[in-house]
Amino acid sequence: MAEEPPTRRIVPLKIVTDQAFRESTPLWRGFLRRALRQTQEQFDPVALDFRIEEEAYWEPSDPSLPFSVLLSEVQASVPNEGRILVALVGATDRPAEPDLLGYALLGRPYLIVETHSADLFAQTLTHELGHVFGLPHLPGRHVMANRAADRTAEFDVLSLDVLLATRTMDFSHNTPFSECDLHRLKDVYLAWAERGNGKASLLSNLGVAFRREGDAVSAAACLKAALAMEDEFAEAWFHMARVQEDLGDEMAATLAYERYLSLEEAGRFSDRARSSQQRLMGSP
Ligand SMILES: [Zn+2]
Structure with missing residues (x-):
């Protein structure tokens, strides 16, 4: 039976520009609106409408820094306010x-x-929005191809399935896959993992989301797949340990905490891992 088409969702955007962008692209608002219309067409099958709700200015400390660093600068200085x-x-x-x-x-x-x-701007915008909605780089020629030269204007079928699962994503807090269809996501992510595609961090985040919903069995399946892809993924070992505790498997939990601590002696979760481990081993 065919699925009911989803009701359209308006996705709020907050546009942050630096001076170099504004100067290099005269009439940049019109330029951006045209690009968004092109992007919009690719998201049409999942009924998402992007809407610019706010604008802000921001200056990078050094424009030649890698994108990831620039993006953390933006994050630190401009609140996204649910957009x-x-x-x-x-x-x-x-x-x-x-x-x-x-x-x-x-x-x-x-x-x-x-x-x-x-054209390239619109294509890149579509590609990056795909990442926001939980799509990793995928082999083949489509929007999510790793190399810009391999990108086409359309999402492949499984990518659209992911977008149907994540189109309801709530942007207002920092929990992964909030308000998403986790089971639908799991099906596609596990299928990708089996083919050697996909991304361990997405599977790990999905595991965390399942655990938050109280579904430890699905959480364990996602984390197991993440760790099969990336055995030295420290954070995933920590989450796996907590899920094993939920499942009542103290032995597996202890081993997973141990594995986490062997990879990250002084990491984000190290203190919690050590105290959980001591509790499980029954020492004071
Ligand atoms: Zn990319």
Whole structure:
């Protein structure tokens, strides 16, 4: 039976520009609106409408820094206020990443795109928004191809399935895959993992989301797949340990905490891992 078409969702955007972008792209608002219309067409099958709700200015400390660093600067200085934060910067030589046209955080509402020709700009915007909605790089020729030269204007079928699962994503807090269809996501992410595609961090975040919903079995399946892809993924070992505790498997939990601590002696979760481990081993 065919699925009911989803009701349209308006996705609020907050546009943050630097001076180099505004100067290199005269009439940049019109330029941006045209690009968004092109992007909009690719998201039409999942009934998402992007709407610019706010604008802000921001200046990078050094425009030649890698995109990831620039994006953390934006994050630190401009609140996203429940919207997708779209940072637009002038084209500059970035020695660390000469071929990159933009960058986004996977499954999180932050992306950055630099100025280029209108078509390439629209294509990059679509690609980075795909990352925001939980799409990794995928082999083949479509929007989510790793190399810009391989990108086409359309999402492949499984990518559209992910977008149907994440189109309801709530951007107002920092929890991964909030308000998303987790089971639908799991099906596609596990299928990708089996083919050696996909991304361990997305599977780990999905595991965390399942655990938050109290579904430890699905959480364990996602974390197991993440760790099969990336055995030294410290954070995923920590989450796996907590899920094993939920499942009542103290032995597996202890081993997973041990594995986490062997990879990250002084990491974000190290203190918690050590005290959980001591509790499980029954020592004071
Ligand atoms: Zn990408």
